[in-house]
Amino acid sequence: MNSSIAYALLMLVAGIGIPVMATLNGGLGARLQSPALAATILFFVALVLAIxxxxxxxGFPEKIFPANVPVYFYFGGFFVLFYILTITWVAPRFGISNAIAFVLLGQLIAMSLIDHFGLMGVQKFTMSLKRLTGLGVMTIGVFLVLNKVPGGAR
Known part of the structure; x- marks a missing residue:
């Protein structure tokens, strides 16, 4: 199988997992009546599985924090925690579709800026009219699938 197809399929499955994870996290947080406790339990399970x-x-690594890795790469942990806490708290109140739609919108904005400016050392993909049009169409699609838009209108 072509590696690009394999990568695409793998990321498709990961994408399917995001709303499933949000549903499970939100349900756990609601049943425990504590998004923070739910996030702590989820991170514990994830840590055990990751280790x-x-x-x-x-095998066990020689160094956990090698000197050649810039410190800002470890800030990804902040974004994981922020996402888990917010989706666990927001999803039961706002709905999975609505929560994930805005997560997707945020991803579209961030990916465009990261690629356009080549931030954090990634390959640079300059914004073109074609890409900007695609992002506009995707953004419209995100809003079309929302169950409830901000402000309460349906």
Whole structure:
């Protein structure tokens, strides 16, 4: 199988997992009546699984924080925590579709800026009219699938 197709399929499955995860996280937070406790439990489960995967596939690393890795790369952990806490708290109140639609909109904005400016050392993809049009169409699509728009209108 072509590696591009394999990557696309893998990311498709990961994308399917995001609303499933949001539903599970929101349900756990609601049942526990604590998004923070739910996030803590979820991170504990994730940590155990990640350590198990690491040790099974690569063994225990010599260094956990190598000197050649810029410190800002570790800030990804902040965004993981922020996403888990917010989706766990917001999804039961706003709906999975609405919450994920705005997550998707945020991803579209961020990916465009990161690619256009080549931020954090990624390959640069300059914004073109074709790409801008595609982003506009995707943004319109996000709003068309919303169950409830901000302000309460349907």
């Amino acid at each position: 198990s995967y690491l040790i099974t596939t690569e």
